[in-house]
Amino acid sequence: MSLAPVKERLKELIKLLPPDLASRLYKAFEKYEYVPATEKERTDLMEEVVACTIQAVTRAFRESVLSEGEATDMTVELNDLAIDLAEEWYHYGVVERLEKIVEDAVETLNRNPKYVEWVVRQWEAVKSLFKPE
Amino acid sequence: MSIEEARSELRDLMERVPPHLVSLIELADQLLNEFYVSSEKRKTLVTLIQTVIIRALLEALQSLAIDIRDFGQKQMGLYRATFRYSSDIIKYANLDALCGWLSNIFVMLSNNSAYMRWVRKQWMIAEKAVKMISSR
Numbered sequence: 001m002s003l004a005p006v007k008e009r010l011k012e013l014i015k016l017l018p019p020d021l022a023s024r025l026y027k028a029f030e031k032y033e034y035v036p037a038t039e040k041e042r043t044d045l046m047e048e049v050v051a052c053t054i055q056a057v058t059r060a061f062r063e064s065v066l067s068e069g070e071a072t073d074m075t076v077e078l079n080d081l082a083i084d085l086a087e088e089w090y091h092y093g094v095v096e097r098l099e100k101i102v103e104d105a106v107e108t109l110n111r112n113p114k115y116v117e118w119v120v121r122q123w124e125a126v127k128s129l130f131k132p133e
Numbered sequence: 134m135s136i137e138e139a140r141s142e143l144r145d146l147m148e149r150v151p152p153h154l155v156s157l158i159e160l161a162d163q164l165l166n167e168f169y170v171s172s173e174k175r176k177t178l179v180t181l182i183q184t185v186i187i188r189a190l191l192e193a194l195q196s197l198a199i200d201i202r203d204f205g206q207k208q209m210g211l212y213r214a215t216f217r218y219s220s221d222i223i224k225y226a227n228l229d230a231l232c233g234w235l236s237n238i239f240v241m242l243s244n245n246s247a248y249m250r251w252v253r254k255q256w257m258i259a260e261k262a263v264k265m266i267s268s269r
Contacts, residue, residue: 047209047212054205054208058204061191061194068188068191068192068195072187079208079212079215080183082212083212083215087216
């Protein structure tokens with residue numbers, strides 16, 4: 001089965017991650033056009049979604065963008081949604097599960113305006129580096 | 134496996150988090166009494182314990198006791214352990230799974246010496262504060 005629907009959702013998620021983490025996640029998906037054949041590959045792919053989103057939240061906490069309570073709640077929520085949906089993806093490669101995880105991660109990160117502003121600032125800083133003189 | 138054995142695992146875990154988070158572990162201890170009541174209660178218990186661990190790790194990160202890489206490793210360890218055990222705990226009220234999960238988290242936290250030094254220091258500070266107040 002094609003990974004195209006997940007890659008569509010992924011575009012929304014990478015906008016909500018700091019540029020380096022966005023690039024890391026994009027690269028992880030770039031390897032596959034179709035659902036990965038082995039459970040190990042599917043697990044790795046899913047864990048990249050978990051690791052990149054949670055690392056973004058942790059970084060926002062470390063830079064005092066998010067309070068400890070906000071970072072804790074977002075981390076537990078990202079953890080939980082991946083746990084709830086991962087089994088069928090890991091074992092049977094049900095692509096809708098991965099799609100839902102990406103969609104829910106977008107929702108979780110989008111809910112906090114301070115976090116979103118912080119990410120947008122980072123993207124603007126990167127874009128300014130590539131602005132033509 | 135009995136509720137008392139699960140309680141003992143929780144008590145072990147208590148020493149692996151800073152003292153001010155102990156009240157949350159005590160709350161988890163109370164929730165243990167309702168382990169067989171409903172899956173919602175068990176889900177609350179799992180979420181509460183995850184919250185305690187994430188808070189402890191974020192505080193250790195903020196105090197520079199661990200770095201973001203350490204945090205990431207521990208957090209993924211928590212994710213993997215929770216994935217492995219949570220379905221048995223929540224859906225099937227399996228106490229063995231709960232104990233397995235708690236002991237897995239215990240080992241994961243104990244394995245990081247920088248984190249453990251930081252926790253011990255928190256406990257020593259709290260103990261000194263208690264002594265100071267008691268001697269007044």
